[in-house]
Amino acid sequence: MSVRHLSSLFAPTSVAVIGASNQPDTVGHLVMRNLLSGGFAGPIMPVNPRYQAVAGVLAYPDVDSLPVTPDLALLCTPPETLAGLIQSLGTRGTRACIVMTDVRSRGRERGPRPLSEVLLAAAREHRMRMLGPGSLGLLVPGIGLNASFFAKPAAEGKVAFVSQSGGLCTAVLDWARGHGIGFSHFLSLGEKVDVDFGDAIDYLGTQGDVRAILLHIESLTDARKFMSAARSAARNKPVIVIKSGRGAEGARAAASHTGNLAGADAIHDIAFKRAGMLRVYSLEELFNAVETLAHTRRPTRGPRLAVLTNGGGLGVMAVDELIERGGTLARLDDATRAALAKALPAGIAPNNPLDLGGGATAETYGKTLDILLGAGEIDAVLAMYAPCALSPSADIARKVIEVAERHRTASVFTCWAGQAQVETARQLFTEAHVPTYATPDEAIQGFMHLVTYRRNQHMLMETPPSLPSEFTANVESARTIIDVAIERGHLIMSEPEAKAVFAAYGIPTVETHIARTPDEAGAIARHMNGPVALKILSRAITHKSDVGGVVLDLETPDDVRRAAEDMNARVAATFPEATLDGFTVQRMARRPGAHELIVGATLDPIFGPVVLFGQGGTAVEIIRDQAVALPPLNMALARDMLERTRVFRLLEGYRDKPPADVESICLTLIQIAQMMIDIPEIVELEINPLFADARGVLAVDARVRLEPGKTKGPHRLAIRPYPAQLEEMFTMRDGRQALLRPIRPEDEPRHYEFVSRLTPEDVRFRFFGLVKELPHDQMARLTQIDYAREMAFIGEMEEKGEMRTLGVVRAVTDPDNETTEFSVVVRSDFKGSGLGKALMRKIIRYCHERRTRYMVGQVLRDNRRMLRFCEDLGFERIGVVDEDVVELRLDLAKIQWADE
Incomplete structure (x- = not known):
């Protein structure tokens, strides 16, 4: 993610039009006309060797001849000229360009790479930002910039609009003009090979003249960047999105119900909610939502x-x-x-x-x-x-x-x-x-916009409850089972193998064994001593019950043997091409009245791992009662999944049926999400049915599909999970030990207690003023951080049977990873313990490893102890913000870590 040089794109002081023309009905002619009529105050320089002047303005034969280096260049020339022009502009020092030429029809240019990739490489060589190719341009009415070939300009307003559809941009401009709606920024992304939704949201989210950000999305590429930018911006102003292409995108070949049920639009929908955005479904609703949120x-x-x-x-x-x-x-x-x-x-x-x-x-x-x-x-x-x-x-x-x-x-x-x-x-x-409306329908729609927006903001700011019981996954055991299955070529794991993985993550499972022959199945049943279920074992058969591959309540070993023989014959007749590996024999799960649920996970090509929950059983695809969510999950998010399904009302209990153990279901969802985070080779998994009642949950049938070589670590996740690998123990000078770890949303209650125990002087030095109590929304911002762009480490220790926060250090990094701003505070009774220095060294090392260039901070002049503390760590005084505040900076590139 980066906002580097985006000010040259959105607020240039000079503009060059490469390919400017006097010929009517050409892009170069329309762009020059719009720029000149918009009232832009800076130099507008046409470049075209065939003209002495364009639209009455002196023209230049090439980029080298320009009298000043343009901040922004608009490229309206044939595709084959673009790469050379970007090189020339980059050499000259231009920081942003808009490629208005559509290069998609060109395919590849003299080599294996598409032309759009060639242009991006040329721009990046000079750290130039590129909008497009195929962009219709950019409008910033507040500075008179109409760098587009739209037929009509936009009125000035407080709303930013970003779209990747040029046709829709034209329609929106026309519609908005007729309804008296103005814009602060109006942006056509084109192919978005460089500047994309994440970059635009990051920039617009920090602009004071932008009251709301409107997005029209056809497709997303970098989900991590998009989610980080959207979650950051949505905390400060409404972000409203309309997503086209909501219909089914074609049936997906899947090894489970989950793969078929997790629809792409549902995944986009939950991503928008998770980011605190409001989704709407028409242009009129889009602008009505802006008016509602703005006027309330x-x-x-x-x-x-x-x-x-x-x-x-x-x-x-x-x-x-x-x-x-x-x-x-x-x-x-x-x-x-x-x-x-x-x-x-x-x-x-x-x-x-x-x-x-x-x-x-x-x-x-x-x-x-x-x-x-x-x-x-x-x-x-x-x-x-x-x-x-x-x-x-x-x-x-x-x-x-x-x-x-x-x-x-x-x-x-x-x-x-x-x-x-x-x-x-x-x-x-x-x-x-x-807020005022002309019809009851519009009024109710406006009210529900506000209800939905509040709910999404609440999800963004909510403090999740602690887990009902701490679980520690045996990742090493699960990893071994996965590795062995891959080595044997079992990319669709057998049911016992899959259940062993789930058991390693603490999910209760039914005892299951593999039998290769009917006789072996009978022998296993004899040792299990009770009624059993018999299932066919074949990696070629996804849904066993569809081919008569499941028989329940078999009482004796002979019953099991005969059922296995019959099953062999039946499957051979109905599915002769399937390879049969044998049978699974499992103890009958006696849970009368238990609900049959489905819990699963799959990979979305954009957002990565997705968790699914719903009503299970053999008719799951007919019932289609399910909800999806993006990992990582906590108890609040897991419960939200449950509440979005119809089956949840049954789980709450009815008539003489007691409520199911909802916390156990939520914990199972969290365990499944963690499994997808820890083991990237899992691309699809499913428990169907998962029995749930007042006694808890039980995984009855399980399926896991593997794909070796998948991206490891958190990079495939749309939302970066809690980085547990950064936890470490620290021994203080008095011998007591504290755990240093990243902050979690669940820490909010303890953070209130921590702030309450700071002295008035500590509070003044940390917050530059006297703060009696931090409101929930501000405390949520401190504890619910986006680990992709911010980090906070706390030191904690058990006191009187409870974990207490002793100190916290924080670093907030700009989207370019150039500069990070730090703050640190430690409880007064732990000053001198070495904890503060340990926290600072930890955050410095973390930022150094992320290749951040500078760490900066502001310290009150009379906070002499902190000034000495920072200078001992290598910080230098670089200026005075005002007479009371000193600015410090640490050049992280100069740090040399000694072996410790």
């Missing part, structure tokens, strides 16, 4: 909505749409009903929706809205109005705004139906930043 002063605290209206029909329409979209109609408490009954005119029932009648006055609207907004069982109120001669719309709107201003808990949405008679009221709402 605070996010709704939940999904419970009250509807207030002067027309019963409007209220019914709103409720129908709310239920259809999965919202919740608030149930009024007795106290709320009693308060409403006193305030309402005679004959009006205090219900939800609340119909005030056509003669409702502004005073009635105000009193009832005040009661509803103050009710704890209501999260938001939709105030609706149908034009009526007896009740002026603007007066009622003013009263709604007045009441809404007094309440800081529940949100207010408005729907003033009609046109001419309600125009003034809608304008009043807009000026007061109260």
Whole structure:
């Protein structure tokens, strides 16, 4: 990921147009026309040896002849000229270019590489950023930059739009102009061989004039970069995405149900949610969502909505749409009903929706809205109005705004139906930043946008609970089983082999043995002493029950032997090409009333490992009740998976059936996710069925598919997991030991306790001011870090039976990995223990190994102890930020580590 030189792309001081032309209907002509008409203040330099001037501006024959080095170059020349031009521009010192030429039809240029790769290599040689090829260009209305060949410019606004579809860009510009919508930035990515969604989001997420980021995505390439950038930006401003290509992308050949059930669109959907983004499904919804999120002063605290209206029909329409979209109609408490009954005119029932009648006055609207907004069982109120001669719309709107201003808990949405008679009221709402809509459907859609956005932000900021029981996977044992299976050519593992891997990760399994012949199957059953299940063993048969390859409840060894003989004959007749390796004999799992679930994992070509959960059994692909998630998982994310399925309502218990052990199911999902992280050779796995009841879980049938040579480590994961390999023990000067490890989201509760035990001086030195208590969202940012671009190590030790945080060191690195900013604080009672120095040395070594160039930090001038401490570690004073703050820097490239 990198924002290097993106300022030259988005905010250039000079622009050159290579291939500028006076010939109408050419890209070079349109680009020059747009640049000149946009009002850009810097030099615009056309380059074309065939013209003395283009559009009245002096032209230059080549790049070397330009009077100044352009920050940004627009390339509008034939494909065969592009590589040489990028070389010339790079040599000259240009830092960004937009390749507007479509090179896809060129295929490969004089060699094995596609032309787009040749252009990228030329740009990277000079550290030049390239937008495109095939980009329609870039618009930044705030600086008058129209570096595009769009037919019409964009109006200035606070919304950034990024798309890889040129055709959609044109349509959006036209649509937005007709609806009075402006943009801070408008970007066509083209083939995105260099600047992609991740780079654009990283840059736009830090720009103060960007209120929201809108994305149109057809395909993603670097999932890790995209997820890191999106999660970072979404913490600061709305990121709203529309993804095209939602339909099935063709059946995938898979060795399990999981491989077929984990659809690509569902995986994109959960990735967007995991990043805190809001997904929408049409252009109009895209911009409606922007207006809703921008005009709502605070996010709704939940999904419970009250509807207030002067027309019963409007209220019914709103409720129908709310239920259809999965919202919740608030149930009024007795106290709320009693308060409403006193305030309402005679004959009006205090219900939800609340119909005030056509003669409702502004005073009635105000009193009832005040009661509803103050009710704890209501999260938001939709105030609706149908034009009526007896009740002026603007007066009622003013009263709604007045009441809404007094309440800081529940949100207010408005729907003033009609046109001419309600125009003034809608304008009043807009000026007061109260969301307003023309129809009940639009109003409910806006409310649900806010509910979904809040839920996704909550997922982004949520503190996950601890595991119900700590599990330590026997990775070495599982690794050995995998290696042996690969050596034997068992790329689809036998059921006993697969179950052995699951058992190594602590997942309860049914005792299973392999028999090569019917007689051997009978002998195994004799030793198992009880009813058994017999299954065919064949790597060519994915679903055994489909070919009569499963027989249950066999009581005696003779029953098992005869069943095996019959099974041999039956499978040979129905599936003669399959190679039979024998049978599996497993103890019958007596779990009457247990739920049959499916838990699995597969590899997505974009996002890497994906975990799946749902209702299991033989009809799993017919029922299609499943949810997916991206590793790594914690208890909160695992439970969210469960809650997104229909079977979860059954797991909670019903009638005389007790609830299932949901924590055990969640733990199983976490164990499966960890398995996919630890063992890259696993490309598909499945437990179906996984029995679940009040006693816990039991893996009855298991399947694992292997593929040797897969990328090892966390690189194949869209979200970098907790780096356990960075944990180490440290012995303090008094002999006590502390564990130094990366911070985890689960550390948030202990981090509150840690901050509370810092002295006022410690707090002032760390936060440059007196901080009584950090709110949850800020504490979540400190504990829920993206290990791909930030690191924090804590020192912890057991005190009075509980683990306590003793100190923390943090480094936040820019996307270019050029500079990282550090901070460190240790509890006062552990100063002088050596812990602070150990934490600093650990973060310095970590950044050095990541090839970060500089570590910088700011220290209060009167924090003399910290200044001496940092200088002893090699930091130098490089300046004074103001009279109270000193800036320090450590050149990590100069560090030489002695053997320790």
